[in-house]
Each structure stands twice: as C-alpha cells, then as structure tokens.
Amino acid sequence: MVAHLSPLAERGNQAQAFLEQDAGAQPAMGSVQHFAQDREVFAQGDDADYFFKLVSGVIRTCKFLADGRRQIDAFYVAGDVFGFEPGEEHRLSAEAVTDCTMVAYRKIKADPFASTDRRWSRELLDFAMRGMTQAQNHSLLLGRRSAMEKVAGFLLDWAQRSADHRQISLAMTRQDIADYLGLTIETVSRTLSQLERDHVIALPSARQIKLCNLDQLEELAA
Amino acid sequence: MVAHLSPLAERGNQAQAFLEQDAGAQPAMGSVQHFAQDREVFAQGDDADYFFKLVSGVIRTCKFLADGRRQIDAFYVAGDVFGFEPGEEHRLSAEAVTDCTMVAYRKIKADPFASTDRRWSRELLDFAMRGMTQAQNHSLLLGRRSAMEKVAGFLLDWAQRSADHRQISLAMTRQDIADYLGLTIETVSRTLSQLERDHVIALPSARQIKLCNLDQLEELAA
C-alpha cells in the first residue's frame, strides 16, 4: 500500500522547488510524501500504482525470503527513482533507511508508460537505463567474489556518490550492508576491521569511513 | 569492435521478414549480422555505437576480471535486446553461445536515445525495463543463496523460456552456468547430480534436462 499523503508544511519550499522543476513534464503530477526511518514505502506484492523520485534521505529495496532471510536489491539516494517497474505489482518492498522525502508519480492503468510528452518519455527511459546499469553492477559485485572484494567494491561505490570521495558517512547498518552484499554482519565487520588494520581505511566511528588508500582499495575490489 | 556486416544469403528470408516487421519504426535502420559459436560480438571497452536485437541463437554478456575469472551477466535469446547501454562504451563483452543471427542498430552520437518516433521511444523503454528486471532477478539469485537454490532458480528460469516448460535444452556449457551463478563447474555438476538422485530432474544427456517435480524444484529455489 502507498501511505497517505502528508502535507509536510515544514518542507514546503523544497518540495515546491522540486515540483516546479518538473512542472508540465509529466502527465501524472507528483505528490510529495514523507517517511520516517524504517517505515515501509511499499511492500512486495503491492499494486505498483506509483513510483517515486527521492528528494532526500536513503531508501532500500529488498526481498524477503520464506525463511526470513532478507536480500537488499538496491539503495537509492536523492535524485534516484525507485519502484519503477514493468509489472502490475511491486516485486520488492521499499523501506526508508533514514527519514525520507520523495515525490510519488501515479502510473496510468491502461498503459503505464504511454506519454505524449517527449521530455517525460526520455526521462522515463533514463530512469530505466540507470536502474538496469545499477542492477547489473550489483550482479557483478555478488558473483563469485570474496568478502573483501565485495566490501571494497561497496566502499568505492559509495565513495563516488558522496561529496568528498575520500570520506563516506553510511546511512545504513552493518546488517543492511551484509544483506546487500550477500554476507553476514560478522563478515562485513571483520572485513572492515581488516581494512582498518591494513591502513586502507580509517573508522573514526562505525558509520564514518575514511578512505586512506584509494589505489589499494581498488586493487582489493579486483 | 563490431564485426563486418555479412550478406548472409542463406538467411535472407528470415532477416528480411524481421526488418519488414520493424520497418519505419526506428530512426536508424538495423542491419542483419551473423556470428558463429563462441565469436565475440563486442568486447568490454568497445564503443557502444550499436546495440543488437537477437533473431536466433543465444548470447552471453560477460565481464572478465584481471585474474582471469569470468562472470556472466546475462543470457539472451531470440527477441531479446543486448548491448543497450547508457554510456559511451560497452561495460561488458558479448559472445555467441551458439550460432546467432541479430539485427544491429546504430546509435546517434549526439543524443543516442533521442527519437521523434513514439513507437520507437516506447520500444526503447521496454528494452531498458526488461533489462532492469532481468538484472534485478539475477542479483536476487546471487545474494547469499546456496548452490542448490541458485541451480534450482536457474532451471526454473529457463523452463519458463522454453516451449515445453518441463523440458529444457541448454545451449550453454556447465562452465557458462557456473560463471552465471557464481559457482564452480564442479559444484554445478554435483548439484545437478543431486537433483537427479532425488528424482527432481532427469538428465537424458548433459544438455537435456527434464523437470520431473516442478513443485519440489520451486521449494528448493526458496
């Protein structure tokens, strides 16, 4: 289910700016929504009536297996689009890793991706292409790679997304990282400790990671 | 590099039919190409000037790591589009698993995905969406799953694609399967043998797999 629309008075300006930027570009105008940390945006199996463009915060999309295991498919940050799917229903659930603001776009039932507007068509294509690339990179990170290669790859990936490419501040827990990399929380922790011992990274706090030796980190990511 | 265009006299009819079907739909008209088994269609790093729609055969896209490991990102069958990327160059290589026939489409340098044609725009979007979904499913198949879950998932995936959903004829080697699932060839073989002992599948020959107990196979895929 998609949660109720909140008025969000305290974020009015930001939301307004975002809407204006896209005004007229899409047939189904978006509405601004806010989700607190750990709240579910949609669940697997929900009707995929909406997709979302994240304004602020971090979102994770995940799949829950019958035995309770959780796999995280992707993390999304400001500017990313998620919940954008070809099918009738969401194949993954989406949860707020941190407090999040996003714009929801309604899909048209009959033909979800029909559009008369060239700019909007093009934007949809870009969303899909980015999603494809991200998912492919994730597959490559998971297949037959050691714990060290996975963790190093993860750090490099986030380094690129952050303002200072040598300093990462993680929004997610070790458990989130583990579920994204197909490892256990203990292995993620041990691997980070190993990197710290080798002076490849520094850990001023658990969620703050300084990349001290980018070259070596890239070596380790293979 | 993209190989030279071959006249392909012996397949003229098939190719002609395919082109006519799409005639006028795309701004850059496609040219038919043929690749023999194990030939490279493009390599990682090549200019992504073309993308391809497969008419017949099976293609694998893969990434080679510095130490010689190979990861297969995806297999493509007739009707699938591959080599369709946002960037300037191919991030993966593509090779013919079997003899293949395909249509190559040239991208326009300035704006690779600009299009005045609504039907063609829509088709590009569908390609990207399918690619995204396939890559996401692959990620989910790789993350923290046992060898048995991976192999069972792989079999179910191919069962869906084949005409008879209870009989698969594999175009690829065990090595290909292993590189796709992030396992070794020995583990793939052992797992298939295990499934045969348990009467979940039958292996009349190495490349022919009969699914004897679909329900149990779905159980095992978790």
Added chain:
DNA sequence: CGGGATTTTGATTCCAATCAAGTCCGGTGG
C-alpha cells in the same frame, strides 16, 4: 573407432557462516 573436450565423481582444503561473548557507543533518566 579414436581422441579431445566436456562432464562427473572423489578427497581435501579453506573461506565465510554460525555460535557465542564481549565492547562500544548514543540516548535517557536519576
């Protein structure tokens, strides 16, 4: 048939999972 590639099977090793304590915060209330 013969020969090479592909696949299967077997023995052993090793990396990451599991099981099990600790430790380190960040927040809360005394």
Added chain:
DNA sequence: CCACCGGACTTGATTGGAATCAAAATCCCG
C-alpha cells in the same frame, strides 16, 4: 554530570558448504 540501558558493532572459536586439486567417465565429432 554521570550511571546505566539497549542496540549496534566487534571479536573469538568452531563448523560447514563450496572451492580446489585430482582423476575417471562420458559424450561428440571426425
């Protein structure tokens, strides 16, 4: 301001599943 609580994280000991190393069997194709 500090003691304490609980969740997040780290570290240690052991186990287990898949990799590796090694060899045999099978399948194709000429």
